[in-house]
Amino acid sequence: METFNIDHSSTTPLHAQVEDLLRDLIKIPEYQEGKLLPNEVALAKQLGISRNTVRQATNKLVFERLLVRKKGVGTTVAKNNIITKLDKWSSFTHEMGEKGVSFRNYRIDASWVEADKEVRQLFHIARHTKVLKMERLRGVDSGPVVLFVSYFHPRVGLTGNEDFTQPLYDLLEKQYHTVAAVSKEGISAILADAELSEKLEIEVGDPVLFRKRVVCDPGGRPIEYNLGYYRADSFTYTIEIKRE
Amino acid sequence: METFNIDHSSTTPLHAQVEDLLRDLIKIPEYQEGKLLPNEVALAKQLGISRNTVRQATNKLVFERLLVRKKGVGTTVAKNNIITKLDKWSSFTHEMGEKGVSFRNYRIDASWVEADKEVRQLFHIARHTKVLKMERLRGVDSGPVVLFVSYFHPRVGLTGNEDFTQPLYDLLEKQYHTVAAVSKEGISAILADAELSEKLEIEVGDPVLFRKRVVCDPGGRPIEYNLGYYRADSFTYTIEIKRE
DNA sequence: TATGTATGAATGTTCAGACATATTGAGATG
DNA sequence: CATCTCAATATGTCTGAACATTCATACATA
Structure with missing residues (x-):
């Protein structure tokens, strides 16, 4: 039997x-x-403590779709928990980490911009709405590998002053209680233009793996629109898909 | 002053x-x-009704970020309010559309070849073992879009004389009782060489989306090694990862 | 003017309990 | 054997209350 305890004298609510x-x-x-x-x-x-206080806590997790309550039965963890899902498409960072390659941020820019048409349609927001745009250039010691451009839905509540050096989805989950559950991706190949060639330190016309990704919460509401530009010579995007 | 009312006798919770x-x-x-x-x-x-019941209702809307509560002040409607409830899935523009339906085979070649080193390692087979290699050039009316090169593990039992116009995985499942369960993919971007440019009807140096895939049965044994070369101008590889 | 201070108003937290309702399984009944 | 009934169990709903915390404002003070 596990033993839990609660600090009644703490300032953090029960x-x-x-x-x-x-x-x-x-x-x-x-x-x-x-x-x-x-x-x-x-x-x-x-x-x-009171049962109401326990419910107050579980309510939140149920809202987040981490828990499922069933009347007359009990409460269980929602199946297809986010952890496994995240592993699928963030396998990239994990693999790099496991191989001992130190992947680091070269540069991070965050700014508020007016959402363009594509973003507006995706997020279902009005014209002239401002969204947080974040650019991250990431790579290894020998040079940059990928340029990420992210747009975050205003609903999430990011300010742009967060510490983006920590894993992004950890940040969203812990500080903003926004759980990334579904991702839809489109992958294509393009040629580096002037901007990309400069940022990724390659030649104009070199092949670039271009990936669009829409990340949604468990309710299917869009959280992030992410564009990834990968140097094709130093990166292969790997995916594992299980059928059934 | 607005007048509200609540039906205490109704079955819908207060x-x-x-x-x-x-x-x-x-x-x-x-x-x-x-x-x-x-x-x-x-x-x-x-x-x-009780204040707690009111809070139970507002809690939900607060969680949905429709309302914002401020201690000592009051409750207001969240700005950048999203009234249009987002339906189940956002309309991510499938650039690929439903092209898959009108996809047709341009050419199919099947032949038995000696497995090269990469295939041997993947299939765990001996040098000089012959495997079935299949090339499929597929596309739409206006031209070819993708070149598939497949290698099949000898264990499957394909002869090379099958009807490959039907969906491949149906064929494997129904006639050879081989179920494709897991696929591992690697995606990269390359530039078209002479062979690719001729087959895909593009210029040498044009971007090509290159995808390797290993399809395994539920036991994890490899069935097929599949190489896909996609014209990047007319094809975007889309993936959807969802719960359930 | 600037700063501190009291006060009222609103949400935040927590309690203890009552009763309703769905689920499951054991036992009684046919 | 099949089926109905009932009780145990868990969550769902709702109440009324008490006290804490935060905010804005008005007022008093330096």
Whole structure:
């Protein structure tokens, strides 16, 4: 039996403490595989708090679609949890990390710009709406490898002053409680123009792998529109798709 | 002063009724422009329900970022409000469209060749082993779009005389009881060489989207090694990764 | 003028409990 | 054996209350 505890004297609200506790709890494989979480009444009793406070915490996770409550049965972790999904399309960073290659940011620019037509249609926002645009040039010691251009939906609440050196989806999840769940991608090949050739340190006309990606939350609402320009000579985009 | 009412005898929960009420309320221009919504205590009293029930409703809208609550001030409609509820999936412009339907084979060649080193390593087979190689040039009316080069593992049992005009994976599943379960892909961008430029009817040096794919059965054993060369001007490779 | 201070108003947090409703499984009934 | 009933269990809904925290404002003070 796990033992939890709650600090009644802390300034952080009890429900926030429970929320953190649950976020840790649902990482445990047992729960990932469908085991029922401790029921509300028992958990409240064990923690020495009210059931309402427990519900306040679980409510949030249910809203985020991390948990699923079933009347008369109990609460479980939503299947097809985000962690596995993220691995699929962020496998790139992971692979680089596992190979011992240190991938780092060369430059990060964040600014507020008026959304162009493509972004507006994607985000379903009005003309002249400003969105946060972020450019990240990333690469290894020997040089840049990829230029990311991201547009974030205003709903997310990013200001542009965040610490973007940490993994982006961690930032979104922890600070903004925005979970990236679905991504739709389009991949194509283009030739480097003047701007790309300068930023990626290649010649004009060199092949560039161009990838568009729309990242949405579990509710299908768009979070980010991401454009990636990869140096084709130093990068291969890998994907693993499981059917079924 | 607006008059609201709540049906205590209805089967729809009170908080749901309040939620609907609020959703209507926030469409009113006054509130859109920042006017404070009726405060919780007053609203609860007016509706004859508990403040907690009102909060239960507002909580949901706050989570959806339709409302913003400010301690000590009140509750307002979130600016950059998204009234048009986003439907299930955003309309990401498939540049590829449904071209796949009118796709047809230009030419199919099947022949038995000695596996080269890359194929041997992938299939774990001995030197001088023969494998079935298949080349398919596919495209639309206006011209070819993609050149597929496939190598099939001898274990599958293909002879080379099959009807390759039907969908490949149907053929494998129905006639050879081989199920394609996992595919690993690597995508890159290259420039067209002489051979590619002739087959795809483009110029030497034009960008080509190059995709390697290893298709395996559920046991992880390789079935097919597939190389795809896509004309980048007429094709975008789209991937959708979703939950469920 | 500038700064501190009290006050009212609003949301934030938390409690303890009552009753409703869906699910599941065990046991009774045919 | 099949089916109905019932009880245990878990979440769903709702109440009324108390106190904390934050904000804006008006007022008093230096």
